[in-house]
Amino acid sequence: MLALYLRDVKLGFRAGSGALTGVLFFLAVVTVIPFGVGPDLNLLARIGPAILWIGALLASLLGLDRLFQADREDGSLDLLLGAQDRHMLALTVLVKCLAHWTTAVLPLVIVTPLLGLFMNVPPIGLAAAMLTLLIGTPAITFIGAVGAALTVALPRGGLLVSVIILPLTIPVLIFGVAASRGAVAEPDPFLPPFLILSALTLFFAVIGPAAAALSLRGAAD
């Protein structure tokens, strides 16, 4: 299993994988917001955490469709499916999700504080946004695995994956933004939404890979 994780991480960082595309997209989304909204610093600070979350959510949807498709095209998926007796398929999917998160989403979390500066977010808000993204984005990847597994046989499934999973990621977005706002806006609490966000991630860490494994098994052809 560690071998699978290391292989996918290695693939993610090698040339031509497009791991950096997500970061560039994130950068593009966040930098154009101040131009659109105007130079009102208080307003920017208020909507900053929400913009960071929306940007990170959309950026982490990029590349999800390749999660299983790349393996299917070169025949690796057959071998992964064939090894089900040795490695439970849901576990294989979980490991692939974690590797995808490490290469495609973790860089987004790392650049968040930098992009937050564009939005005039105070330091404590930056820390909160980064922490909530770190805890919340794995849930998006786990949900995304289901969409990726459903569309594995479709050659142009990219947008379809996003459309399928976007409604399911709404709770993650709501509680992620609520927690990061709670850290800066005084009367709002930080801990309750943060704990619900953590619970969502744990919940989808089980449901997502199990559902994706079921779907992959059914999609064999």
Place this chain on the structure above:
Amino acid sequence: MRLAVENVDGERGGELVFSGVSFALDAGRALLVTGPNGAGKSTLLRIVAGLLPAAAGAVTFAGGAEAFPDAKAACHYLGHPNGMKAALTVEENLAFWRDFLGEQRLSPLEALEMVGLGEIGHLPFGYLSTGQRRRTAIARLLISYRPVWLLDEPTAGLDHASEARFSELMRAHLSDGGIIVAATHLPLGLEGAEELRMGAI
């Protein structure tokens, strides 16, 4: 050890491709599946490998002890795609499959020597020619042990020397008590192999 296929029907997209296919192979036996394009050779192999459900009938594997309880666990499946990543080196690819598939035998380097690619283990898989890629995929059969080899057009793209070398590897696997089921149009150089002719219905 015995691999048995009983009255299996194969379906592709809801249409029956073949029906009532039966064969049984004991340790050390090989079966060549032949027939025109579209006769269902690949479908049959995928059903035996457990990648496709059989529309009817059963695939059973007995005598594999604990390590290989059923046909799916006992199979090496070599399909049309090679199952290797273009961005990783040949050795990295093989090392990964060796770790993942378990029952480790030869090291990646030894396996590459066996297929005559000892010199190019450090190259990215994407740089190799078609025949070299196929030989790398064949090396995968050697790095971890499975009693049953399911080969779908295994020699596609191989030159004569590599074909002969592959025949030797297959003969060694059979004399070691293995089982081979190969779908092919070309003679594979296996004496005494049974033949299953599949015809379109």
